[in-house]
Amino acid sequence: MNTPLYDFLSDYNDKNTLRLHMPGHKGKGTDKLSGFPWGMDITEIKGADSLFEADGIIAQSEKNASEIFGTVKTCYSAGGSTLCIQTMLALMKQENRNIIAVRNVHRSFLTSCALLGIDPVWIYPEYTSGILSGEIPMDRLEKALKETANPCVYITSPDYLGKTADVKAISEMCRKYGAVLLVDNAHGAHTVFTGNHPAALGADMCCDSAHKMLPALTGAAYLHIGNKKYADKAKAAMALFGSTSPSYLIMASLDLCNKYMHERMKDDIERLIPAIEKLKRKLKKKYSVYDGEPFHLTLLCNGLKLAEKLREKNIECEYADSSCIVLLFSVCNTPEDVARTGKALMECSPEPPLGFQFTGFPEMEKAMTVREAALSDYETIDIEKSAGRICAMVNVPCPPAVPVAVSGEVINENCIKIYKNYGIFNINVIK
Structure with missing residues (x-):
């Protein structure tokens, strides 16, 4: 019997590709992680502790993480940030909180809403590059807080292209209106050392995908708790x-x-950021460089074409579409990796973005709750035939896993243009 998955992974590893994509270990890991043996793959034997009832070695290790991040409590997740998001929202459900969410959420937020019966109040960002990224309008957020009883605010920062929100200002606004602030910081675990981690800026809870930006295995994540009222409840919710x-x-x-x-x-x-910032300054002579946190290098161009040119130079990106490309550095990269990236990019000629140029997102008509739609019988149809149909279970690829229509919303012509622009030609709709 053949082993196609293992063979692909082995071949990719042998090519010594410069991995400007997740996971953050870049195929290297820490000194010990690089030689991880099968023999350490165990279960809850005596002395090994138990994750959701931790009071031994796991609890000790989590305490170490809490001290590094300066939190009331930090919990481990072996189910990525998805498990952390489910946990945060479950705790909000227990308090009957009404969720105000900025629209460029990850798909895992929506699946969590479906499981928990949550219907968010949406805040549409002031989009700056398609549906993936934008500024959070503070006036709209405050209006929603005034109009929403027992509120909770949910934001994504950094977003998929690397743009960060003013978490401190949002946190202060939440305090003013008695709201809880949750932050999907999946792309920002490293910001604990750049001074803008949500746990230090007032978030009640946030999640880090350690595997995205740090030397950790895929599926490794932290749930950080800044508000002590949730410290004793988090594990049970998880x-x-x-x-x-x-x-x-x-x-x-x-x-x-x-x-x-x-x-x-x-x-x-401290060694890498100056090299990356120098690279960004150099690239601005030739490319449109998107403003974001240091480790995200996002270029606004025909990303699909540029990604192919970089593959010819044995460099693999994190994400590309017809209007941008994301090259993701991490602490496991070296200044030599940065220099190699710069050389390759300067040898390429960027082409302008293609296709439908997204400028805004009209508010969508809602026909069903998220839960009702996501758990209803559905059929998959051609996107061209979907106008007027109700979106069922969300089917957007990861990356970037940011939804266009949300379960329960009515598909319109503008949605169809956006779907096609992101290469999505089939959609799940209610039968």
Whole structure:
């Protein structure tokens, strides 16, 4: 019998490709992680503790993480930020909170809403590059807070292209109206050392996908709790969704990641950021460089064409579409990687963005709740035939996993243009 998955991974690893995509370990990892053995893949044997009832070695390791991030409590997730998002929203459901969410959420937020019976109040960002990125309009957010009883605000920062929100100002606004602030910081675990991590800026809870930006295995994430009222409830909420057999390899990679952050990460960041900033200044002579946090290099051009040119130079991007490309550095990259990227990009000629140029998102008509639509029988049809139909279970690829229409909303012509622009030609609709 052949082994197509293993063969692909082996071939890719052998090519020594410059990986400007997740996971953050870039195929290298920390010194110990690079040689992770099968023999360490265990279950909850005596002395090994238990993730959702941790009071031994896992609890000790989580405490180390909490000290690094300056939180009331930090919990490990072996189910990525998805499990952390489910947990945060479950805690809000327990308090009967009404969720105000900025629209460029990840698909995992919507699936969590479907599971928990949550219907968000949407805030549409002032989009700056398609549906993936934009500024959060503070006036609209405040209006929603005034009009929403028992509110909770949910934002994504950094967003998929690297733009960060003013978490401190949003946090202060939330306090004014008695709201809880949740932050999807999946792309920002490293910001603990750049001074703008949500846990330090007033978020009640936030999640980090350690595997995205740090030397940790895929599926490794942190749930950070800044508000002590949720500290004793988080594990029970997490157990509603998490596997009863969380990977000890993933948890051990978080443990090693703590050690790396404590001993070396600050130095690596101080070494890398100047090289990346220098590269961005150089590229501005030839490219439109999107403004975002330092480790995201987002270029506004025909990303699909540029991605192919970079593959010819053995460089793989994180994401590309007809209007942008995302090249994702992490602490495991080196200044030599940055220089190699710059050389390759300067040898390429960017082409202008193609297709439908997204300028805004009209408010969508809602026909069903998120839960009703996501759990209804559906059919998959050609996007061209979807006008007037109700969106069922959301089907957007990851990356970027940012939805166009939300479950329960009525598809319109503008939606169809956006779907096609992102290469999505089939959609799930209610039968």
